[in-house]
Amino acid sequence: MGRNIFNQPPKNADQPAAPSPAPVKSTKLPGSVGGLRDSLREITANSIRDIEPDRIDMDGLRDRLILEDESIDELAESILKHGQQVPIMVRPSDQPDRYRIVYGRRRLAAIRKTGGTVKAIVRTLDDDASLIAQGQENNLRLDPSFIEKSLFIKEMQEAGYKPGVIQDALGLTRQGVSNHRVVIEQLPEELVRLIGPAHGVGRRQWSNLATLSSKVPVFDIARETLNGLPEATSSADKFQAVYAACSSKTRRASNMSGGRKTTAVKDESGRPVGHLSVDGKSIAIKIIRKDNPEFGNWLEERAESTLRQLFEQWQDERGSGS
Template identity: 85%
Template sequence: MGRNIFNQPQKNVDQSAAPSPAPVKSTKLPGSVGGLRDSLREITANSIRDIEPNQIDMDGLRDRLILEDKSIDDLAESILKHGQQVPIMVRPSDQPDRYRIIYGRRRLAAVRKIGGTVKAIVRTLDDDASLIAQGQENNLRLDPSFIEKSLFIKEMQEAGYKSSVIQDALGLTRQGVSNHRVVIDQLPEELVRLIGPAHGVGRRQWGDLAALSKKVPLLEIAREILDPLPETTPSSDKFQAVYVACSSKTRRTANKSVSGKTTVVKDKSGSPVGILSVDGKSIAIKITRKDNPEFGYWLEERAETTLQQLFEQWQNERGSGT
């Protein structure tokens, strides 16, 4: 179920973002966003433990496109200098003395680089509450990009989470969840991973790119455009490069289609039977009465029936997979 979704540049850790100490009131997070935020603050002080990183399994749904990148090194250096100010959250595993990550994957990766134990809040949460905690903590600390949220929504839905849980996890309405899913469903997942999180690129721009998928091979173009770019190219710039290339390809294809082609259809003796015209908008068959008057009248009487028969034949062939 866990898949490593994208690489994204991480913001500097806000060392002042550690939750304030407060008594623990509940062992299970409530569903509401407001209650969840309060609970995240309340449960921190009396539940922090020092745990060996190798006791923590990196399972569950991933909400970031890339976990390992240069920002992990920067985060590790910060923790080495100032200590880990913000704990991660884990829950007990089915295996003794082992835990499952809820949130804080980047902090855990940083501590693994420098060695030592990791400060963690240990909570016994079910899958729904765990997912809500993960989504809300990330929304509060590091605003995910539109496409990261879209991928996270897709994974949550495919994993069978209820709509209400997904909405609470990301602080979205039902329509907001739907808007994200509509876009991600039109895009090849590999394309999204090639581009990256693209912070600052919103639903409209991703939607415009998705709309081009019906006209040009997005993934093929993206590979060609992105391959020569430096690895350090910001993902938002990668998006723009891919979008411009796909748009240009669409316009070139459209121009070719508009010009169309006209073919004179002839019989076995080489005499013209009719004219076939094809462009981007239509297919037309033209029979000139002066060349074939009798055939013209014959076809006129049967044109509607013949067209219906051809359409039914196409449907049958498509249904049989031929």
């Protein structure tokens, strides 16, 4: 019965017999094996591997201002004690048996200090996907400071990444990206790297410092200020010290050259004659007609000639002769 079911003769004797199973199997096998091989490669590509740290290149855009600092030593000590709890992510390099870091730069730096292999997820990603993975993972694990995000945005834009990719990488809206970019474009990059990440210092404070940068040499002031601080001063405290020094310098400069001083000029009897206003850019004589209308009319007729006479008198007193 079973044989009759599986070995039915052709219904039409003139019709050629159906192909035997063997050729069908032989034609489909390579494709099936190839698909299985691809699946295994994908599983392997997404698995966690132990990789020698010197086979991983620290390329790509940096999203941290400080990498080699005491926090790396603390992380290395924790890994020695508890092991590496969270894998990093890498992607294959163009060079054989080498990888490029996607995220986990601090963990990789710590393991390079402790020795041994690093646990890594290997993913085949293009540049856009790699950047998005880097930004999102860092936002989840240790939120970058405002100024670190600003520098990261600047580097992404200079590298030619599209606005949508930048927004996805940091989880920001278009306006949020713009807010960061406006600040970083006004500040010298050397100043930012001198201060550091300044966690806890937000957009408003950095914006205020950016405004001061158009009035005083903020980098020179920062360098002088930070040279006088203890070595262990935190980055946030460095920012506050620099901001205070720049604000003070701006006020002094304003008082010396930009502050307007107005003096009321009166005659011997105390009646108002006019007002003299002086600042760093101009000297102005103001006559209020309602206080002394006749004098105002008289001065209006003679203002140009009087000003020329005063100028000639000044030249004579300087001894210029012309």
